[in-house]
Amino acid sequence: MSVHNPDIKRVTTHTLQELKGRGEKISALTAYDYSMARVVDAAGVEVILVGDSASNVMAGHETTLPITLDQMIYHAGSVVRAVKRALVVVDLPFGSYQGNSSEALRSAIRIMKESGAHAVKMEGGQEIRESVVRVLSAGVPVMGHLGLTPQSIYKFGTYAVRAKEDAEAQKLISDALLLQEIGCFGMVLEKIPATLTKQVSEQLQIPTIGIGAGPDADGQILVIHDMLGINKEFKPRFLRRYADLHNIMLEAIAHYVDDVKTNDFPNETEAY
Ligand SMILES: Nc1nc(=O)c2c([nH]1)NC[C@@H]1CN(c3ccc(C(=O)N[C@@H](CCC(=O)O)C(=O)O)cc3)CN21
Numbered sequence: 001m002s003v004h005n006p007d008i009k010r011v012t013t014h015t016l017q018e019l020k021g022r023g024e025k026i027s028a029l030t031a032y033d034y035s036m037a038r039v040v041d042a043a044g045v046e047v048i049l050v051g052d053s054a055s056n057v058m059a060g061h062e063t064t065l066p067i068t069l070d071q072m073i074y075h076a077g078s079v080v081r082a083v084k085r086a087l088v089v090v091d092l093p094f095g096s097y098q099g100n101s102s103e104a105l106r107s108a109i110r111i112m113k114e115s116g117a118h119a120v121k122m123e124g125g126q127e128i129r130e131s132v133v134r135v136l137s138a139g140v141p142v143m144g145h146l147g148l149t150p151q152s153i154y155k156f157g158t159y160a161v162r163a164k165e166d167a168e169a170q171k172l173i174s175d176a177l178l179l180q181e182i183g184c185f186g187m188v189l190e191k192i193p194a195t196l197t198k199q200v201s202e203q204l205q206i207p208t209i210g211i212g213a214g215p216d217a218d219g220q221i222l223v224i225h226d227m228l229g230i231n232k233e234f235k236p237r238f239l240r241r242y243a244d245l246h247n248i249m250l251e252a253i254a255h256y257v258d259d260v261k262t263n264d265f266p267n268e269t270e271a272y
């Protein structure tokens with residue numbers, strides 16, 4: 001195991017296109033704070049998403065809906081200050097872009113200006129076409145997000161796999177083509193059948209990044225706290241755990257508590 005691509009050359013939207021062109025998969029993870037983003041960037045991840053999953057993971061909300069634009073900008077600024085190489089993409093939060101392209105543009109410009117991020121992500125296809133076009137026209141790169149779009153959870157009712165039926169699969173394909181045609185540089189495909197991911201990824205020139213979308217997306221993304229095992233409760237089938245940080249942290253902290261109680265910490269060398 002090694003740290004991948006140690007040379008520091010910034011990842012751009014064009015880099016992602018080149019990676020797809022030569023069949024090299026794209027790695028992506030979320031980060032919401034400076035210290036975590038430093039590690040993720042140093043490990044060679046190409047795309048760091050400041051996801052609105054911060055609403056769940058950072059703030060303890062049940063859904064992504066409550067997080068505000070100001071809060072997303074705070075998280076994004078912290079991540080941008082840490083990152084030397086990765087492309088930093090920021091989720092436009094619920095209510096900051098849907099249905100009003102002027103508001104979408106204003107929200108995207110605030111993210112770019114106040115956080116220094118490199119791109120934004122928006123959930124949906126045809127429904128948000130005008131907003132995506134308007135943001136792109138200002139020179140802000142946009143990533144799409146289709147399939148299970150968590151900002152619409154109250155429409156879906158569950159976090160079950162999307163686009164299993166033909167009608168929804170056909171709409172997803174036409175939305176993917178639309179997002180490409182209007183100029184998105186890539187898109188997330190979340191919790192859809194692997195066969196649909198394969199079909200869409202083969203049809204598109206621009207890269208797809210999957211989560212619960214099978215092996216044929218052009219890249220993969222996970223929430224960092226899930227894949228490190230910090231977040232014990234979240235265990236969907238698509239998640240692979242690469243560490244058990246929950247237990248490592250728990251043991252370390254319990255050890256500290258014990259050392260404090262027993263007057264073991266601090267010792268002479270740890271005092272002035
Ligand atoms: N910590 C975290 N990780 C994520 O991947 C994530 C978030 N938060 N918040 C925003 C969205 C929501 N996403 C989700 C949310 C729930 C499931 C889920 O619970 N799936 C279960 C049950 C689904 C069902 O009702 O059938 C599963 O077993 O897959 C999957 C993705 C992905 N995103």
Ligand SMILES: CC(C)C(=O)C(=O)O
Pocket residue numbers: 030049050051052053054091188190211221222223
């Ligand atoms: C799961 C990814 C794609 C996301 O949108 C988020 O973390 O908010």
Ligand SMILES: [Mg+2]
Pocket residue numbers: 051052053064091
């Ligand atoms: Mg999100």
